[in-house]
Amino acid sequence: MSEPLLVRLGRIDRRWIFLAMALSIIVPMLLKVRFPEIPQPMARATFEAIERVPEGSRVLIAFDYDPASQGELQPMANAIVHHCASRGHKMVFMTLWPFGGPLAERTIDDILLAYHPGYKYGIDYAELGFQPGNEGVVKLMSTNIPKQFPTDKRGTPLAQVPLLADLADTTGFKLVVSISAGYPGAKEWVQYANGPAPEAFTFVSGTTGVQAAQLLPYYPAQMEGMLLAVKGAAEYETIVEEKYPPPQHPERIGDGRVRMGPQLVAHVLMIVLIVLGNLSMAAGRTRGGMR
Amino acid sequence: MLQRTIPIAILSISGIVLVLAYFSPFTQSWGEQAVDWFNIIAGIAYILGGGNLLRVNLEKISAQRPGWAYAAITVAAFVAMLGFGLLKLGAVPSEKYPDVHFAGDYESNSAPYGWMYWNVISPLGATMFAMLAFYVASAAFRAFRAKNLESVLLLGTAFIVLLSATAAGAYLTGWIPADSAVGFMRAERLRTMITEVVQTAGMRAIGIGIAIGVVALSVRLILGIDRSYLSKDGGAA
Numbered sequence A: 001m002s003e004p005l006l007v008r009l010g011r012i013d014r015r016w017i018f019l020a021m022a023l024s025i026i027v028p029m030l031l032k033v034r035f036p037e038i039p040q041p042m043a044r045a046t047f048e049a050i051e052r053v054p055e056g057s058r059v060l061i062a063f064d065y066d067p068a069s070q071g072e073l074q075p076m077a078n079a080i081v082h083h084c085a086s087r088g089h090k091m092v093f094m095t096l097w098p099f100g101g102p103l104a105e106r107t108i109d110d111i112l113l114a115y116h117p118g119y120k121y122g123i124d125y126a127e128l129g130f131q132p133g134n135e136g137v138v139k140l141m142s143t144n145i146p147k148q149f150p151t152d153k154r155g156t157p158l159a160q161v162p163l164l165a166d167l168a169d170t171t172g173f174k175l176v177v178s179i180s181a182g183y184p185g186a187k188e189w190v191q192y193a194n195g196p197a198p199e200a201f202t203f204v205s206g207t208t209g210v211q212a213a214q215l216l217p218y219y220p221a222q223m224e225g226m227l228l229a230v231k232g233a234a235e236y237e238t239i240v241e242e243k244y245p246p247p248q249h250p251e252r253i254g255d256g257r258v259r260m261g262p263q264l265v266a267h268v269l270m271i272v273l274i275v276l277g278n279l280s281m282a283a284g285r286t287r288g289g290m291r
Numbered sequence B: 001m002l003q004r005t006i007p008i009a010i011l012s013i014s015g016i017v018l019v020l021a022y023f024s025p026f027t028q029s030w031g032e033q034a035v036d037w038f039n040i041i042a043g044i045a046y047i048l049g050g051g052n053l054l055r056v057n058l059e060k061i062s063a064q065r066p067g068w069a070y071a072a073i074t075v076a077a078f079v080a081m082l083g084f085g086l087l088k089l090g091a092v093p094s095e096k097y098p099d100v101h102f103a104g105d106y107e108s109n110s111a112p113y114g115w116m117y118w119n120v121i122s123p124l125g126a127t128m129f130a131m132l133a134f135y136v137a138s139a140a141f142r143a144f145r146a147k148n149l150e151s152v153l154l155l156g157t158a159f160i161v162l163l164s165a166t167a168a169g170a171y172l173t174g175w176i177p178a179d180s181a182v183g184f185m186r187a188e189r190l191r192t193m194i195t196e197v198v199q200t201a202g203m204r205a206i207g208i209g210i211a212i213g214v215v216a217l218s219v220r221l222i223l224g225i226d227r228s229y230l231s232k233d234g235g236a237a
Helices: A005-009 A014-030 A041-052 A067-086 A101-115 A135-141 A186-194 A209-218 A229-243 A255-290 B002-023 B025-062 B068-086 B112-143 B149-164 B167-173 B187-222
Strands: A058-064 A090-095 A125-130 A175-180 A202-207 A225-228
Touching (some): A014 A255, A014 B112, A041 A229, A058 A067, A058 A101, A067 A101, A067 A202, A101 A125, A135 A186, A135 B025, A175 A186, A186 A202, A186 A209, A202 A229, A209 B187, A225 A229, A229 A255, A255 B149, B002 B187, B025 B068, B068 B112, B149 B167, B149 B187, B167 B187
Parallel strands (some): A058 A175, A175 A202, A202 A225
């Protein structure tokens, strides 16, 4: 007697599963499937935390990730930079990850300077670049930034960069944002910079889905806003775009929502696969019992 | 004797200084100095790491052990990126100091380092990360089985989180009135409950446990009671 289809399904070649997953990503990407995002409280909290910071404040944005997490974190980085620039904030960029520097550079070119061409280096924005030391960098910045970064990324002494000249420590910022893919990242910023001076600045983060569990205990007391993965980015983009529509290249502040299409189909596929796997197991058991 | 005493002294002094610096502004500069040294040592670790990478892979190539071709690619990529980065080969001249070679921008897409970053490292990193989706899908099909109550709970949680992490959750449960008695059944509310209540409670418990463990271990290290970091036999001469 031939085996029922469901039982045979349990032994399916996994390459078919790979193919199904590939199609579930590629087809919605090609069709540019987009779904409306309803912003949830966490994305709203992040937006409002940045809104509460007085216009034109000096803010620190740490690109604590590398190209591997770019797909998940770049959309929120774009939206955060556009949001901060729309509020007229003076931005200082840095990274705790060796490969984070060029990601910050590209965001400056594609978003900051493309949308807000009035921004001038040294006056409206500056780059500190990368320094090795992980949490040691954050720790030293919390008490003495010139000791940790004697020069900016371009090699100019901090005293000669107008935006950084009077910067003593992290309390010199009104807002600190860490876009973080793991260690070192948002957790270290909370523990070593925000912890000793919780009232000095607002802290928000954007994070990958896998790191979210680690950071949730800090929200909302120590971390006033938190964007969780692409979903969080898509919701945040929706709010930012509504209040501050980009002057050109609107797709650059829409990457999160574009990526939610394939994510929806892939998640539904995962659920279907889990259900099929369980049905196959149940069918196999029933058949075994009948024998 | 010195092999044990000096590292223990360095660790104890650094530990005590950092604790004091946190609580007393008078010792803050000592703490900064200790952290600055730490960061310099972390920088040196990159040199050690690079040296080790070269040693391991060059040994593999010279012995022609299985996979030596991959080791050759690793060494070639390492040397190329190091050269392009350190020597700033092909860097775009600086606007301010066009005659100073080392003032050039080596991360620009038109410089070799930047080109390699955007056209090799970036897509390779994204590819490695994206491959997880395929393995997770296959594992979900084969291993995610509702065999007992715990696994049924885990499955239910996974379904809620998977659906609510997309617009599908809102579509499926959006018809439930948010302010009704069953409003908590909406996907986004269920997800919030899972992440901000259940998951956060668990993570806080783990976090507090780890923190207490770290404090206890730090005290043992500072006092020289725990010497396991020195060598396998606790630094015994």
